[in-house]
Amino acid sequence: MVETLFWLVIAVVVAEFALNTTMTVLNIKASGWPVPEILSDVYDSRQYERQQSYSMERRKFSLIASTVSTLVTLAIFAFGGFALFDSIAREASGNAILQALIFWGIFYLISWIVNIPFDIYSTFVIEEKFGFNRTTRKTFIADQFKSLGMNIILLGTLLSLCVWIYELTPDCFWILAWAAITAFSLFIQYFYSQLIVPLFNKQTPLPEGELRIAIEQFAESVDFKLKDIYVMDSSKRSTHANAYFTGFGARKRIVLYDTLIEQLTTEEIVGVLAHEIGHYKHHHIVQSMLTGATTSLLMLYLFNMVISSDVLAAAAGAEKASFHLNLAIFSLIFTPVNILLDILSNILSRSNERQADNFAKEHGQGKHVASALKKMSSKSLSNLTPHPVVVFVEYSHPTLYERVKALTE
Ligand SMILES: [Zn+2]
Structure with a gap:
């Protein structure tokens, strides 16, 4: 044995x-x-x-x-x-x-x-x-x-x-x-x-402005309460970009990598956020x-x-x-x-x-x-x-x- x-x-x-x-x-x-046709522009x-x-x-x-x-x-x-x-x-x-x-x-x-x-x-x-x-x-x-x-x-x-x-x-x-x-x-x-x-990492609240307004507008349109939007200084380690939700209940917050904000347009960031809110809604x-x-x-x-x-x-x-x-x-x-x-x-x-x-x-x-x-x-x-x-x-x-x-x- x-x-x-x-x-x-x-x-x-x-x-x-x-x-x-x-x-x-x-x-x-x-x-x-071969790369699929719809990805040929990547x-x-x-x-x-x-x-x-x-x-x-x-x-x-x-x-x-x-x-x-x-x-x-x-x-x-x-x-x-x-x-x-x-x-x-x-x-x-x-x-x-x-x-x-x-x-x-x-x-x-x-x-x-x-x-x-x-x-x-x-x-x-x-x-x-x-x-x-x-x-x-x-x-x-x-x-x-x-x-x-x-x-x-x-x-x-x-x-x-x-x-x-x-x-x-x-x-x-x-x-x-x-x-x-x-x-x-x-x-x-x-x-x-x-x-x-x-x-x-350092996390700072996303400053007032176009991006914050767009995110809040979208969250409101899908009836999602979102107060805490933070930006994280992930650029101090690498250029890889991401966004995520953390915590739950009263501690729920969305964190955007600063690299994500550098790389994407406002519309695209709202899209990424819509996906994240989808995880919550489901x-x-x-x-x-x-x-x-x-x-x-x-x-x-x-x-x-x-x-x-x-x-x-x-x-x-x-x-x-x-x-x-x-x-x-x-x-x-x-x-x-x-x-x-x-x-x-x-x-x-x-x-x-x-x-x-x-x-x-x-x-x-x-x-x-x-x-x-x-x-x-x-x-x-x-x-x-x-x-x-x-x-x-x-x-x-x-x-x-x-x-x-x-x-x-
Ligand atoms: Zn996801």
């Missing part, structure tokens, strides 16, 4: 790598496909060549990055790293919460260190070469430490909470831990703009909270079944089960379920995106959304011919082709 479990973990890690590689290879295959021939070489560089990069992270995971698991970190944690403290923090802290530190060179290469070599990068070295270093600190606090709190509940009442662990995790993530979502974003925010809560319930229920299994611990070379060690092995074994859940959530997300586009179209914004999407794709050198299998597995949004076609038909 122990032997079988050991090989199962290895097989799962290799299978995940094989899936990612297959997706990349399929996209390489599809890269020479790039001129010189820009299209740039797009092709940008996509190719990103693909090579992600292949190398995923090869390295797969090899590191396999090496740590196969050569007894899990058991070693477990014994370091046990020797350092007799307290289960501290043990869990030390054990996961080691993993976090390793993945942080392994990722830094890739982050540097991606930001300062690839993004730089294609003119997207605006991150200074100072911002980059500050970001690394800020996100390290933030993750230590957020993930550390969650982990401590879960171990504490488990120690307190093992029988009710999964349901209580679920309640705690759900409450915690609702809290974070509610205060996201106030707690998380200010660590990295209750997609509530829906995604519910699916998130359901997924974590399923995961905790399954984890609960193996939480004290010595066999699981033995597969990693350790003598005795413990919360932190079993959680680590469980999260590896859980990968196929996770991939399946991701695919399902992408199917749902694409259907939500279609609904939001449709909402915008029904309110006279179809053409503006389409031209905004084309412009944003062009500016960020997006791939116009993704392989359908990749779209099915990985895309949270329908392809540009599908969206433009539906919006302008």
Whole structure:
């Protein structure tokens, strides 16, 4: 049984790598496909060549990055790293919460260190070469430490909470831990703009003027109460543009990247906003909270079944089960379920995106959304011919082709 479990973990890690590689290879295959007629104005021939070489560089990069992270995971698991970190944690403290923090802290530190060179290469070599990068070295270093600190606090709190509940009442662990995790993530979502974003970006209210008037007029015409419109200084990191809603209830706000305002016309921005309001009107925010809560319930229920299994611990070379060690092995074994859940959530997300586009179209914004999407794709050198299998597995949004076609038909 122990032997079988050991090989199962290895097989799962290799299978995940094989899936990612297959997706990349399929996209390489599809890269020479002809661009659909309705997208022929997105790039001129010189820009299209740039797009092709940008996509190719990103693909090579992600292949190398995923090869390295797969090899590191396999090496740590196969050569007894899990058991070693477990014994370091046990020797350092007799307290289960501290043990869990030390054990996961080691993993976090390793993945942080392994990722830094890739982050540097991606930001300062690839993004730089294609003119997207605006991150200074100072911002980059500050970001690394800020996100390290933030993750230590957020993930550390969650982990401590879960171990504490488990120690307190093992029988009710999964349901209580679920309640705690759900409450915690609702809290974070509610205060996201106030707690998380200010660590990295400045948000300022959109000044009075033509754009603000146009946005407010549209919101009013669809009976949508919108007071808080903010602009975020995302141009300090890159030229990629976006807009999003955050928070809910009284904390609901719309955030526009300053790069979006630079790149799009007023009409196009109103179109993007109409799409976002469509998400609200169709209750997609509530829906995604519910699916998130359901997924974590399923995961905790399954984890609960193996939480004290010595066999699981033995597969990693350790003598005795413990919360932190079993959680680590469980999260590896859980990968196929996770991939399946991701695919399902992408199917749902694409259907939500279609609904939001449709909402915008029904309110006279179809053409503006389409031209905004084309412009944003062009500016960020997006791939116009993704392989359908990749779209099915990985895309949270329908392809540009599908969206433009539906919006302008
Ligand atoms: Zn959307």
